Amino acid sequence: MQQTDIIVIGAGLTGLTCAHHLAKKNRNFIVVEKLNHVGGVINTEKENGFVYETGPNTGVISQPEVADLFEDLKDKMTYEVPDEFSKKRYVLKNGKWVALPSGLIGGITTPLFSWYDKFRLLGEPFRKPGTNPDETLAEMVKRRMGKSFLNYAIDPFIMGVYAGDPAQLVTKYALPKLYNLEQNYGSFIGGSVKKMREPKDPEMQKATKKIFSVKGGLSNLMEALQSSIGKDRILLGLQNIFVEKNEGGYLLKAINADGNPVEIQAKQIVSTAGAYALPELFPFLPTSQVDKIKNLHYTRVVEVALGFKQWKGRPLDAFGALIPFREKRDILGIMFMSTLFENRAPKDGALVTIFIGGVRRQELCDLDDSAIRELVAREAKDLLELDDFNPDLFKIMRHAHAIPQYRADSKERFEAIEQLEAQYPGLILAGNLRNGIGMADRIKQGKTIAEML
Numbered sequence: 100m101q102q103t104d105i106i107v108i109g110a111g112l113t114g115l116t117c118a119h120h121l122a123k124k125n126r127n128f129i130v131v132e133k134l135n136h137v138g139g140v141i142n143t144e145k146e147n148g149f150v151y152e153t154g155p156n157t158g159v160i161s162q163p164e165v166a167d168l169f170e171d172l173k174d175k176m177t178y179e180v181p182d183e184f185s186k187k188r189y190v191l192k193n194g195k196w197v198a199l200p201s202g203l204i205g206g207i208t209t210p211l212f213s214w215y216d217k218f219r220l221l222g223e224p225f226r227k228p229g230t231n232p233d234e235t236l237a238e239m240v241k242r243r244m245g246k247s248f249l250n251y252a253i254d255p256f257i258m259g260v261y262a263g264d265p266a267q268l269v270t271k272y273a274l275p276k277l278y279n280l281e282q283n284y285g286s287f288i289g290g291s292v293k294k295m296r297e298p299k300d301p302e303m304q305k306a307t308k309k310i311f312s313v314k315g316g317l318s319n320l321m322e323a324l325q326s327s328i329g330k331d332r333i334l335l336g337l338q339n340i341f342v343e344k345n346e347g348g349y350l351l352k353a354i355n356a357d358g359n360p361v362e363i364q365a366k367q368i369v370s371t372a373g374a375y376a377l378p379e380l381f382p383f384l385p386t387s388q389v390d391k392i393k394n395l396h397y398t399r400v401v402e403v404a405l406g407f408k409q410w411k412g413r414p415l416d417a418f419g420a421l422i423p424f425r426e427k428r429d430i431l432g433i434m435f436m437s438t439l440f441e442n443r444a445p446k447d448g449a450l451v452t453i454f455i456g457g458v459r460r461q462e463l464c465d466l467d468d469s470a471i472r473e474l475v476a477r478e479a480k481d482l483l484e485l486d487d488f489n490p491d492l493f494k495i496m497r498h499a500h501a502i503p504q505y506r507a508d509s510k511e512r513f514e515a516i517e518q519l520e521a522q523y524p525g526l527i528l529a530g531n532l533r534n535g536i537g538m539a540d541r542i543k544q545g546k547t548i549a550e551m552l
Contacts, residue, residue: 100362103129105552106351108340108380109371110333111139112538113530115324116168116545117369121552122328123171129363130333131351133340137325137333140498143316148445149492150316151404156434156452157310158317158538164546165539166305175323180309181439187417190255191426191482196413199252199421211252216245224289228281233507236265236273243287255421259432261536262400262457263504264424272509275535310418312440337361342368344383348525369548371530373397373500374512381526384519391515394508395532399464400431400501401455403475406492410449413484419451420482424459430478431457450492453479458504464497471495503531527551 105121107114110132118130136142140154160166160180169178189196192211200206207217223243231238236257240249249265257265261273270278277287284290313320325333336356343350348366355361372380374395381389419434431454437444444450453475456464466474472495476488516528527548534544 100364101129103127103363103365104367105129106131106349106363106365106368107371108342108351108369109139109530110134110137110325110335111371111530112141112321112541113371113545113548114139114369115321115328116542117371117529117549117552118328118332119168119171119324120546120549122332124549126552128332129365130328131337131340131353131363132333132335133337135336135356137335138318138321141317141321143318144494145316146494147406147492148408148448149404149406149450150443151406151436151450151452151492151494152317153402153404153494153496154498155317155538156436157312157439160305160307160309160311160539161537162539162543163302163305164543165311166307167546168542172320172323172327175326176319177314178311178320179314179440180311181418184416184435184438185310185418189417189420190251191420191422191428192251194426194481196420196482198417211247213245213247216247219245220248220288224286226286228285232271233269233510234271236268236270236277238266239270239278239281240265243281250425251423254425255423255432258424258457259419259421259454261504262398262431262454262502264458267458267504267506269505269507269509272505310439314442334361341379342381342383344523367525367527367552369527369529369552373530374503374532375500377528384523388515388519391508391511392528392532395512396504396506397500398458398502398504399456399461400498401464401466401471402496402498403453403455403471404450404492404494404496405453405475405479405490406444406448406450408445408448408491410447411485412449412479415449415451428478428482429460429463429474430455430482431460433482448491451479451483456501468495502536505536 105128107118107130110130114130121128142153144151144153188199190199197211200209226243237249240253254265257263280287280290284293337353340353347364349368351363353361374392377389377392415435415438421432422428434452436452437450479485480488513533520526529544529548534540
């Protein structure tokens with residue numbers, strides 16, 4: 100039996116960020132994790148001259164909390180941002196790569212969008228804001244910008260971020276900044292211009308919106324957090340974890356790697372586990388409320404790291420390539436990792452990451468490894484202009500709960516979380532089941548929770 104003030108369940112990015120800030124305030128806490136390593140789904144592998152990620156590949160400095168965390172950890176790790184290539188993104192149209200436009204002239208001349216929608220876009224600042232809080236992203240974009248913008252800008256973007264379907268994602272929950280742009284300023288274009296002219300808060304200026312990774316891979320970020328927290332405060336490899344409610348607060352029970360029972364008593368407890376894990380983790384919570392959280396849909400994704408010691412394909416001169424669903428391809432998109440960050444592949448070589456599956460192609464996740472290889476070979480030879488497919492690195496990573504989908508049931512989920520936390524003081528239900536799915540969202544939530552505690 101151990102006694103502490105706070106238990107943090109999960110040594111992923113949210114849990115470790117929370118613990119890092121608790122440690123800065125000298126609070127008493129223990130982090131528990133079922134895996135034998137910190138980081139959760141964030142993990143870096145090195146093989147045959149390649150450095151590749153087996154989970155998330157990059158993050159975005161979209162919140163000031165990210166910059167603050169990097170400053171805290173600067174003696175333990177070095178974050179990196181890509182060069183100008185990262186601003187360029189290709190979109191596939193009719194089997195050909197087209198650079199996604201970034202300015203007015205490019206938007207007018209690009210073949211991605213129809214002339215009807217280009218002219219219609221002139222009226223976007225004058226259209227009334229939507230009144231349906233459950234309006235899907237597809238409905239909003241068609242209403243404000245037109246169908247071609249949905250098909251060749253928003254749809255491939257959502258395929259890349261959520262591996263999702265814009266016709267199912269609700270803008271208010273999935274992309275709250277976009278939703279608020281319309282609600283607060285009346286339009287996307289006009290709102291963007293007005294926001295640019297507004298005085299910049301010094302704190303928000305830290306949110307540079309730049310893509311980031313860490314030198315040597317994202318695992319180095321997680322190891323830096325572990326070092327900052329202290330390894331003695333993190334219990335790894337615990338199995339059969341569940342929590343009981345008692346007079347003293349919360350009693351966590353588990354079995355450690357040696358097969359011995361572990362019990363930890365605390366007044367407060369933070370869960371960063373997935374929504375699907377909550378019923379077994381907190382059996383005392385009312386089923387009627389937990390079901391509203393557990394119903395969160397996670398899409399499956401297959402991730403493939405491809406490495407070539409001598410690159411003989413098309414120039415990899417961009418962040419990557421986005422593939423609209425209407426192009427009817429068998430992959431979601433491609434990231435050019437060796438273009439973005441140094442030392443990810445041997446000199447003159449290349450490392451790319453290919454994503455398969457997502458909400459609308461779940462059947463592809465059921466393919467065995469040989470079928471996945473055939474699929475990747477077919478798509479890579481065509482899209483990356485390879486004469487032969489003989490990679491020096493070929494790694495398949497399967498994610499059963501890859502990305503939560505913020506759909507119309509999100510409001511019910513958020514309300515259930517709020518009600519349970521009010522009913523059980525000291526309990527905090529966090530993680531990607533609320534507050535966003537990106538790495539920046541996880542870092543911000545971790546710090547926010549630590550400040551609450």
